[in-house]
Amino acid sequence: MVNLSAKQILLISITAVTGIVILSGYFIDDPVLINLRAIILQWTIILAAVALLVGVINLISVHFSKVITRKRSSIYSLVILVSFFITLIVGALYGPTNHLSLWIFNYVQLPIETSLLGITAVILILAAIRMLNRRPNTLSIIFLFVAVIIMVGTVSIPWLEPSLLAEARDWILRIPVTGGARGIIIGIALGTIATGLRVLMGADRPYEN
Amino acid sequence: MTEDKQNETPQNHKHSDSAEPENDGKLPWQERAIPIEQAASDAEQPKPYSTKIHVTEEQKTNTLLLEEIIRSEGVAPRAPRKTRISQIxxxxxxxxxxxxxxxxxxxxxxLPEFTFPAVLPETRYIHQVLQTTPPNAPILLSFDYEPGFAGEMDPGATAILSQLLSSNAYLMFVTTNPIGVAVTERVLSLTSENISFQMGDPTQYVNAGYIPGGPTGLYSLATSIRSTLPQSVNGDPIWQQPALEDVHSISDFYSIIVITDSPDTGRAWIEQVGPQLGHTPLLIVASAKTEPILRPYYEAKPKQVQGLMFGLRGAAATENITGISNHASNYWNSFSLTVIxxxxxxxxxxxxxxxxxxxxxxx
Structure with missing residues (x-):
C-alpha cells in the first residue's frame, strides 16, 4: 500500500477527473461534458502560452546573470539580450506583421537558420563518407546505397532511364520504409496509452517533479 | 695490537708486580698499555674499496630504460604540430x-535541363481539390514550418497559395509555430510577386495567428474553433467575415491544408484534427524528410490524410501541371544537379x- 499525502491525493484526483472528462468527450456526446472539455482545453492553451512566456523570461534571466557576472563568453549573452529587446520593442510597438518585424525576420532570422541548415547538408555528406571508414560493414554499405538511390531517384537524370531509379525510390518508400514507420507509429501509440493510463491512475506523477 | 696482547705472559706480570711502582714512576696498569708510538706505527691504512658497481650489459640497458621512463614522466609530451587546415x-x-x-x-x-518529376496520385489529388474550390469557399491553411526550411517549403507553399488565390477562395491562416505568423506573411509576399491580390485585404484572407499548446491546442481547434480563435493577429474579429459566417466547426471548411517541415506536427494534425473533419479533406504539404512518417497515414484504409505533397519535387510537379511557373520551377534544375x-x-x-x-x- 502506497502512503500518499493529502496534497498528492488532491493532485491525483484533479488529474484523473480532468483526464476522464477529456477522454469521455471522445465517446459520449453530452453537451455538458463537451462544454466542460472545451473549458479545460482553453485553460490548457492559456497555460501553454504562459509556459512559453516563462521560458522566455528564464532564458533572459540566465543570460542577464551571465552578463552581470562577466562569465566566459558573456559577449554572446549580451548579443542575445540586445537582439531580444530590439525584437520585443519592435513587435510590441508595431505588431508581428509590420514591415519592421518582417525585416528582422527576413534579413536576420531566416538567413541564419538557412545557413545553419546548409552547413548541416555538408556535414551530413562528410559523416556518411566517414561512416564507411569508421564502421566498414554490410549495414553501412546498404545505408549509403539506399541514401544514394533515394536522392538520385528524387530527380530525373536526363541521360538515364528516368523511371528506373524513381521506381526504386518509390518502392523503398512504399514498402520497407512505410512498414518500418508504421511499426514506430504503433509503438508510439502504445507507449502513449500506457503513459496516459499510468498518469490517470496516479502511478506516474510528472507534476510532482 | 693483537700480537702485543698475546705477548703478554704471566712472567711479565710477575716482574711488574715485584717492581716498585713508586720508583718506576708508572702505574701498574700502564705497563700493560700499548705505547702510543707503537700503536701508531702498527696501524694499517684501510683497504681501498672501489665505488664502481660491476653491472652486466643487460642491467645497464634496463637501467637506461628505467631512467628514460622516469625522465619522460616529468616532461609534458609535445602536442602534434597542427597544420593550418586539417584533412577533414x-x-x-x-x-x-x-x-x-x-x-x-x-x-x-x-545546362543540362532536367525534366520535371511525374505527379504522384497523392499530389494530383491536392491539385484536383484546389481546382474545384469554388469562389469564397473557406479554406483553413496552417503554416507550421521553421524559417530555416524556407528554401524547401516556400516553393510548395507558394504553389498552393497561387492556386487558391487564383480561385478566389477565402483563406484563414493559422499556425502552431510561434514564428509562423512571420512565415505566413513572407509566403503571402512571395506569392504576390506572381498573383495579383491585395496584401492585408480582410475580404480575401484573415491571419488568425498562433495556436499554443501543440496537440492540445489542435484538439481544441478541432472541437471548438470559434472559442479557440476569437480574433486575428491584428485584433480584428474573425467570424464576422461573410465567407466565415457559416463556419461553426472545423468540418465546415472546404478543405484543410497543413504546410509543415515536422513529422510530429503533421502527425498531430492527422491525429487530433483528422477525426473531426468528416468529409472535409485534410491535405498536407510537407518536407521530404517527413515522408516516411506521414506516408503510412495516406496508405491506410480508409485514408487518414487525403493528399500529400513532399518537398521541392512535389512543388515542381504541381507547378508543372498547373502551368504557374514559380519558385519550384526556378530551383528545379539547380536542385537536381546539386543532388546528383x-x-x-x-x-x-x-x-x-x-x-x-x-x-x-x-x-
Whole structure:
C-alpha cells in the first residue's frame, strides 16, 4: 500500500477527473461534458502560452546573470539580450506583421537558420563518407546505397532511364520504409496509452517533479 | 695490537708486580698499555674499496630504460604540430565548394535541363481539390514550418497559395509555430510577386495567428474553433467575415491544408484534427524528410490524410501541371544537379573510405 499525502491525493484526483472528462468527450456526446472539455482545453492553451512566456523570461534571466557576472563568453549573452529587446520593442510597438518585424525576420532570422541548415547538408555528406571508414560493414554499405538511390531517384537524370531509379525510390518508400514507420507509429501509440493510463491512475506523477 | 696482547705472559706480570711502582714512576696498569708510538706505527691504512658497481650489459640497458621512463614522466609530451587546415576541414571545404559550384553552374548556364518529376496520385489529388474550390469557399491553411526550411517549403507553399488565390477562395491562416505568423506573411509576399491580390485585404484572407499548446491546442481547434480563435493577429474579429459566417466547426471548411517541415506536427494534425473533419479533406504539404512518417497515414484504409505533397519535387510537379511557373520551377534544375553531385560525392567518398578502412585492417 502506497502512503500518499493529502496534497498528492488532491493532485491525483484533479488529474484523473480532468483526464476522464477529456477522454469521455471522445465517446459520449453530452453537451455538458463537451462544454466542460472545451473549458479545460482553453485553460490548457492559456497555460501553454504562459509556459512559453516563462521560458522566455528564464532564458533572459540566465543570460542577464551571465552578463552581470562577466562569465566566459558573456559577449554572446549580451548579443542575445540586445537582439531580444530590439525584437520585443519592435513587435510590441508595431505588431508581428509590420514591415519592421518582417525585416528582422527576413534579413536576420531566416538567413541564419538557412545557413545553419546548409552547413548541416555538408556535414551530413562528410559523416556518411566517414561512416564507411569508421564502421566498414554490410549495414553501412546498404545505408549509403539506399541514401544514394533515394536522392538520385528524387530527380530525373536526363541521360538515364528516368523511371528506373524513381521506381526504386518509390518502392523503398512504399514498402520497407512505410512498414518500418508504421511499426514506430504503433509503438508510439502504445507507449502513449500506457503513459496516459499510468498518469490517470496516479502511478506516474510528472507534476510532482 | 693483537700480537702485543698475546705477548703478554704471566712472567711479565710477575716482574711488574715485584717492581716498585713508586720508583718506576708508572702505574701498574700502564705497563700493560700499548705505547702510543707503537700503536701508531702498527696501524694499517684501510683497504681501498672501489665505488664502481660491476653491472652486466643487460642491467645497464634496463637501467637506461628505467631512467628514460622516469625522465619522460616529468616532461609534458609535445602536442602534434597542427597544420593550418586539417584533412577533414579540407574535405569539408571541398564538398561545400562542389555543391556551390553545381548551383552556380546551373544558375549561369542552365545546362543540362532536367525534366520535371511525374505527379504522384497523392499530389494530383491536392491539385484536383484546389481546382474545384469554388469562389469564397473557406479554406483553413496552417503554416507550421521553421524559417530555416524556407528554401524547401516556400516553393510548395507558394504553389498552393497561387492556386487558391487564383480561385478566389477565402483563406484563414493559422499556425502552431510561434514564428509562423512571420512565415505566413513572407509566403503571402512571395506569392504576390506572381498573383495579383491585395496584401492585408480582410475580404480575401484573415491571419488568425498562433495556436499554443501543440496537440492540445489542435484538439481544441478541432472541437471548438470559434472559442479557440476569437480574433486575428491584428485584433480584428474573425467570424464576422461573410465567407466565415457559416463556419461553426472545423468540418465546415472546404478543405484543410497543413504546410509543415515536422513529422510530429503533421502527425498531430492527422491525429487530433483528422477525426473531426468528416468529409472535409485534410491535405498536407510537407518536407521530404517527413515522408516516411506521414506516408503510412495516406496508405491506410480508409485514408487518414487525403493528399500529400513532399518537398521541392512535389512543388515542381504541381507547378508543372498547373502551368504557374514559380519558385519550384526556378530551383528545379539547380536542385537536381546539386543532388546528383552530392550523390556522386557520397559514392566516391564512400568507396575511398571503404578501401582505406580495408587497407588499415590488412596492416
Amino acid at each position: 576541414s579540407t574535405l569539408r571545404i571541398a564538398i561545400a565548394l562542389a555543391l556551390i559550384i553545381a548551383m552556380i553552374w546551373m544558375t549561369v548556364f542552365d 553531385v552530392a550523390s556522386v560525392i557520397l559514392l566516391v567518398g564512400g568507396l575511398v573510405s571503404a578501401i582505406s578502412a580495408a587497407s588499415k585492417l590488412d596492416t
